[in-house]
Amino acid sequence: MSEPKKLFLDLHPDSEAVQEAVEAGLSRSPKQLPPKLFYDKRGSELFDQICTLEEYYPTRTESAILEDNIDEITERCGSSVLLIEYGSGSSNKTQFLLHSLPKVEAYIPIDISKGHLLEAQQRLEHLFPDLNVLPVCADYAQHIKLGLNRSPETHTVAFFPGSTIGNFEPEHALGFLERIHETIGIGGSLLIGVDLVKDIRILERAYNDSMGVTAAFNLNMIHHINTRLGTNINASGFCHRALYNSIENRIEMYLDATLDHQFSIGDTAYHIPRGESILTEYSHKYTLPAFEKMAERAGFRVDQVWTDRDNLFSLQFLTAH
Numbered sequence: 275m276s277e278p279k280k281l282f283l284d285l286h287p288d289s290e291a292v293q294e295a296v297e298a299g300l301s302r303s304p305k306q307l308p309p310k311l312f313y314d315k316r317g318s319e320l321f322d323q324i325c326t327l328e329e330y331y332p333t334r335t336e337s338a339i340l341e342d343n344i345d346e347i348t349e350r351c352g353s354s355v356l357l358i359e360y361g362s363g364s365s366n367k368t369q370f371l372l373h374s375l376p377k378v379e380a381y382i383p384i385d386i387s388k389g390h391l392l393e394a395q396q397r398l399e400h401l402f403p404d405l406n407v408l409p410v411c412a413d414y415a416q417h418i419k420l421g422l423n424r425s426p427e428t429h430t431v432a433f434f435p436g437s438t439i440g441n442f443e444p445e446h447a448l449g450f451l452e453r454i455h456e457t458i459g460i461g462g463s464l465l466i467g468v469d470l471v472k473d474i475r476i477l478e479r480a481y482n483d484s485m486g487v488t489a490a491f492n493l494n495m496i497h498h499i500n501t502r503l504g505t506n507i508n509a510s511g512f513c514h515r516a517l518y519n520s521i522e523n524r525i526e527m528y529l530d531a532t533l534d535h536q537f538s539i540g541d542t543a544y545h546i547p548r549g550e551s552i553l554t555e556y557s558h559k560y561t562l563p564a565f566e567k568m569a570e571r572a573g574f575r576v577d578q579v580w581t582d583r584d585n586l587f588s589l590q591f592l593t594a595h
């Protein structure tokens with residue numbers, strides 16, 4: 275493969291932004307670090323491994339929904355599409371769309387994990403030599419000005435798979451949908467993967483795999499912080515815990531301190547006593563009516579919903595009005 279090209283837009287958060295996020299999270303009570311901190315190169319690779327695990331039903335279920343319904347999805351997208359993907363990762367699911375859509379004016383993958391994004395770009399350019407790939411490395415929770423020039427006959431379609439929307443607490447998920455609405459404009463569409471409320475045993479298995487890949491992914495947040503901030507937090511003094519909170523309909527993932535931790539970030543000293551937990555991720559699960567209500571509040575109409583036979587996961591086509 276040739277050298278990856280440059281990014282279309284490089285807004286990769288610098289160490290100062292990472293430090294601010296870590297300091298803000300560690301001064302909360304209880305402590306909470308944002309899931310974006312999972313994703314350096316190793317974090318993205320671990321996530322890709324999670325996607326292949328037997329226990330982790332979301333990836334294979336969503337991919338099968340996409341594949342089984344690709345003709346209807348393609349028809350909804352229309353004859354000429356500008357495709358913007360949030361949290362694109364390896365862009366694996368996107369390939370179903372890229373193979374099927376008659377014309378893609380440009381594909382704009384947005385992701386915080388820079389090296390992984392560039393590798394995905396290189397792979398896609400190899401697979402789809404005529405495709406215009408314009409990668410944006412950014413924190414999608416920030417306002418990103420894409421400065422798009424769209425021809426009037428082009429349909430702007432945002433793609434947000436993986437149920438990554440579930441990482442936001444519901445009021446922030448609403449705000450995020452509103453920002454997507456603003457980016458794609460009235461008439462634009464959003465193809466979004468939304469994980470559904472289900473049997474707690476299926477959920478807890480998915481986030482506590484037997485090979486310990488999810489545990490390594492969770493702990494990688496500490497390694498990532500150490501690399502970015504030059505800290506020396508002892509990752510082996512934490513252990514992974516994930517549980518389903520059936521009142522809030524969400525998986526909660528924690529790093530539990532198994533030792534006393536003392537470290538400094540800048541001029542601030544931190545103490546995390548043994549037994550204290552840091553919340554690292556929420557993964558909210560929705561019912562179809564609850565998600566529809568939120569989408570409508572954000573200014574979307576739900577045009578079509580596809581699910582699997584067991585109603586584990588949904589893929590939804592929304593249009594901004």
Ligand SMILES: C[S@@+](CC[C@H](N)C(=O)[O-])C[C@H]1O[C@@H](n2cnc3c(N)ncnc32)[C@H](O)[C@@H]1O
Pocket residue numbers: 309310313318321325333360361362363364365367384385386387412413414415435436437438
């Ligand atoms: C759960 S993975 C989903 C990956 C892929 N879309 C899929 O469906 O398999 C979340 C993706 O979003 C990216 N991501 C997480 N937080 C982000 C943020 N705040 N800004 C931009 N990208 C983010 C991660 O790097 C990762 O690639």
